[in-house]
Amino acid sequence: MSPEPEHGWIDPEVAAEFGDIELAQVTVPVGSGRPAPEIRDRLRYLSRRMSGAEAVAFRTRPIPQAYRVLFRHLGLDPDRERPPGEAIVIERLIHGEHRAENRLDDAITIAVAETGVPVWGLDEDKLSGPLGLRTARAGERLGTAEFADELPGGRLVIADDHGVVAVLFGRLASSHLVTKDTRSTRLFAIRAPQVPAIHLEEALLQCVDCLRL
Amino acid sequence: MVQLADRLLYPGAPSAPAGPRRVEEDAARRSLRGQIARLERHLADALVTGFPTHVIDVTVGGRGGPRLLDLGELEILRDDLAARLHAARAALVVRAERQRQARLLLEAMYADPRAHRFTRLPRAELGMPGCGSYEVRPRLGPVGMLTGWWQVKLSSGCPSAARGEPAYPPDRHGPPKSQAFAPLA
Numbered sequence: 001m002s003p004e005p006e007h008g009w010i011d012p013e014v015a016a017e018f019g020d021i022e023l024a025q026v027t028v029p030v031g032s033g034r035p036a037p038e039i040r041d042r043l044r045y046l047s048r049r050m051s052g053a054e055a056v057a058f059r060t061r062p063i064p065q066a067y068r069v070l071f072r073h074l075g076l077d078p079d080r081e082r083p084p085g086e087a088i089v090i091e092r093l094i095h096g097e098h099r100a101e102n103r104l105d106d107a108i109t110i111a112v113a114e115t116g117v118p119v120w121g122l123d124e125d126k127l128s129g130p131l132g133l134r135t136a137r138a139g140e141r142l143g144t145a146e147f148a149d150e151l152p153g154g155r156l157v158i159a160d161d162h163g164v165v166a167v168l169f170g171r172l173a174s175s176h177l178v179t180k181d182t183r184s185t186r187l188f189a190i191r192a193p194q195v196p197a198i199h200l201e202e203a204l205l206q207c208v209d210c211l212r213l
Numbered sequence: 214m215v216q217l218a219d220r221l222l223y224p225g226a227p228s229a230p231a232g233p234r235r236v237e238e239d240a241a242r243r244s245l246r247g248q249i250a251r252l253e254r255h256l257a258d259a260l261v262t263g264f265p266t267h268v269i270d271v272t273v274g275g276r277g278g279p280r281l282l283d284l285g286e287l288e289i290l291r292d293d294l295a296a297r298l299h300a301a302r303a304a305l306v307v308r309a310e311r312q313r314q315a316r317l318l319l320e321a322m323y324a325d326p327r328a329h330r331f332t333r334l335p336r337a338e339l340g341m342p343g344c345g346s347y348e349v350r351p352r353l354g355p356v357g358m359l360t361g362w363w364q365v366k367l368s369s370g371c372p373s374a375a376r377g378e379p380a381y382p383p384d385r386h387g388p389p390k391s392q393a394f395a396p397l398a
Contacts, residue, residue, distance in 0.1 A: 060254075076275045080275060081275065
């Protein structure tokens with residue numbers, strides 16, 4: 001039985017600006033490692049499913065479109081820092097296939113390609129409390145590593161009880177990444193306004209299913 | 214800082230009561246976000262409309278995000294998107310006019326091949342994919358030239374991808390001399 005995704009907290013200032021934006025998370029007692037053969041087969045199937053013309057038209061579909069609009073509202077250029085759904089499609093075009101890498105990345109690739117909703121994973125043992133979305137305070141650092149980058153104040157970030165663990169749609173803290181020693185992974189996903197809530201749950205559960213194979 | 218701590222501890226708690234100015238600004242921001250969303254959708258449609266024969270530039274730079282943009286920044290972003298959409302639509306209109314002229318030329322080539330001797334019209338000018346060209350050629354080579362027997366032929370298409378070289382290397386041969394369909398001024 002799959003665990004139930006839980007909602008993360010959203011800072012009221014962010015919620016007031018973006019209304020329906022939502023963060024969901026789920027913990028799965030699995031780390032990364034070599035991908036299962038079934039995952040490789042599924043990646044191959046996904047690779048065959050999209051042609052070049054469909055990839056160009058991808059941005060006009062409702063869910064990728066919703067993330068492009070959210071990127072614009074956040075001050076990001078979706079043609080430069082591509083939304084994860086689009087980035088996977090472009091990588092598929094460049095490489096000619098979805099490349100198998102490791103269990104977590106492959107599970108995320110499948111979930112994002114199937115639903116269009118971006119998913120990330122962090123080491124559960126290094127997190128404290130539920131994840132949420134807020135603006136960074138001046139001088140805050142990305143993670144707890146010794147030389148962690150300082151973030152400009154106002155940057156939108158994913159944070160736990162102790163501090164910032166990721167930049168929204170950006171880098172994850174190196175101190176919280178899933179490694180070969182990870183025993184448990186916290187998956188989280190962001191739902192853009194206009195995206196049906198069911199897609200958020202579906203993305204996380206697909207990722208969990210792939211990780212458990 | 215205390216307010217921020219309160220908000221983080223009690224995410225569901227209502228924030229400070231909004232004054233009329235704040236309400237007006239929120240309405241303006243909502244309106245701008247709606248306009249930006251519409252412009253982004255139209256830009257995506259413009260890009261797809263131009264594909265695959267015409268690459269439409271739909272890039273509008275970021276604003277150092279991810280962060281909450283203020284009202285002025287949202288306005289500038291809206292204006293930049295609107296300007297880009299205007300340029301993209303103008304490019305599509307020019308392309309449509311060019312394709313219309315190309316179709317008229319093709320009709321004329323079929324109607325009176327002799328009057329369009331050696332005229333060459335690439336398929337891309339007609340908005341068709343592929344590398345082929347329509348060209349008015351003499352039937353049976355010199356015989357057709359001498360007897361005035363001309364026909365429109367469609368070339369076989371793209372050069373072999375395995376060769377890895379363009380159909381007309383400009384440094385060796387230059388553009389085809391018979392290319393009568395010049396770009397629009």
